[in-house]
Amino acid sequence: MRHTNHIKGYLKVEIIGNDPERFIRHCVRERIKMWQITRKNETTLICYVELIDSDTLQKGLKETNCRVHILEKSGIPFFIKKIQKRLGIVAGILFFVAMLLLLSNMVWSINVDGADANLEEQIRTILKQNHLYEGSLDFFVPDTNQLENALTTKLTKVTWIGVSREGTTYHVNVVQKKYPKPRKVTGPQNLVATKQAIVQRLFVETGQPVVESDQFVKAGQLLVSGVIGNDKTVSFVSAKGQVIGETWYHSETQIPLVSQYTLYTEQSYQKYRLRFWHLSAPLWGLKKKPYTNYDLEKVTKPIRFLIWRTPFTYVTEKYRQKKMITRTLTINEATEEAIDSSNKKLLAKLPKSSKIIESIIDEKKVIKGKLYVRSHQVVHENIARAQAINREQVKRKINEKKD
Incomplete structure (x- = not known):
């Protein structure tokens, strides 16, 4: 009986009077529930009675x-009254726990090691674009593998980059690419050819040209001399300028005539779940499969309280819609794409001022659905490089000529 009246509430009372049984009979007539009636003495009964309005009791x-x-x-009504009396304390405790929970899952610091000032600024900008910054909630931060991919894709001056998390701190470790510093030739110098070519144009700032346009030169051949004068008076200068030569390169490229590739649309759908052990409760997004073809990116973030990891986890599921595209090329279209691809690869290896003058197809054939193209490119590029002058050796040769 006590449990059935727990929701409504009940009282344990002493009924005091010359004839307390009369009050019991009155409650029975009024259908007031009473139970566990015991006698304390001749004038007092103890019992449990359901919670009723005061007017009925007074009557x-x-x-x-x-x-x-x-x-x-x-009963619950009295429990609610107790809470209402202590509502401020309860609200304060709940607010305090909520703030601790929030701060325990917040990113407090991001350490970047191994990067210079400019690179560190770029890294922090990319991380901020991916919702990782000091003060952000860890629930919305992508997985560390996704962060590493985002950084590696956008940073070209990085050999290796790793992202890890410890508590409320993210660590970014960077290994920058170290390029060898170009050796600067100090003092008198000549300009010599870096490869065989046919000289097209000369732009000489200082020094004495020793080749002419349309002249064939080999690698290491003298182009502009830093030795000026005759056998009687000789002076040494630092030869400077550019010698544009015509060079030749060969390439082989293969292009499939029919290919399939995945194209992502701009459509995406996100689900948010709160998981407790093996139980999962959806917070947002109720569609089972929003698209027929999609890629699923799932990020699971543990919910922490201070230094402890709770059994609750916050799960984000992102569905990216995709579609399969079949591309069919004609022989002419595939040939143009092959030439364009080989030209881009070649220019990536050459100095920025280089220009491809002509691309000539030497051979093309179709084998097993692929077009094979063999071609050569005619390029105009600067073929001059500095070479230091050995003054003593030059003077010795001049003296030998005099003798």
């Missing part, structure tokens, strides 16, 4: 000339 006490002493109050 019964007046008719029976009894009075009631409340010993215990139980």
